[in-house]
Amino acid sequence: MTEEQKQQLLKSQQGELNALLIYQRLAKITKHPKAKEVFSEIAADEGKHAATLKSYTNIVLKPKAGKAILVGFLYKLLGHNFVIGLLDKGEMKSIESYRPLKDDFPKIQQIMDDELKHAEMARSLLT
Ligand SMILES: [Fe+2]
Numbered sequence: 001m002t003e004e005q006k007q008q009l010l011k012s013q014q015g016e017l018n019a020l021l022i023y024q025r026l027a028k029i030t031k032h033p034k035a036k037e038v039f040s041e042i043a044a045d046e047g048k049h050a051a052t053l054k055s056y057t058n059i060v061l062k063p064k065a066g067k068a069i070l071v072g073f074l075y076k077l078l079g080h081n082f083v084i085g086l087l088d089k090g091e092m093k094s095i096e097s098y099r100p101l102k103d104d105f106p107k108i109q110q111i112m113d114d115e116l117k118h119a120e121m122a123r124s125l126l127t
């Protein structure tokens with residue numbers, strides 16, 4: 001892999017770890033039972049994505065809590081539907097970030113399929 005690809009994979013790996021914390025945090029604070037279930041399910045997927053990327057980078061990264069704290073704050077301040085909108089956009093943006101990598105790293109196609117599913121799962125939670 002090129003140095004640029006390695007940097008992109010590491011950035012994505014960090015993003016997946018951070019997303020894991022974001023969804024775990026949302027699962028913890030939401031008052032909607034269905035959302036609790038869906039956020040937990042997505043969190044588990046993000047953990048798998050981080051593991052897939054680690055299989056390419058061979059570097060162990062640690063999740064960073066900053067975004068999860070911010071999103072949790074926004075959830076309380078601006079509400080459920082506002083944050084669902086952010087999650088939808090974030091998932092769609094991550095699909096675009098994976099697109100240049102998918103031909104050289106075949107396991108990324110599954111991640112992209114999952115991110116699309118996550119965006120749809122998030123939208124299904126709009127109230
Ligand atoms: Fe992911």
Ligand SMILES: [Fe+2]
Nearest residue numbers: 091114115118
């Ligand atoms: Fe996702």
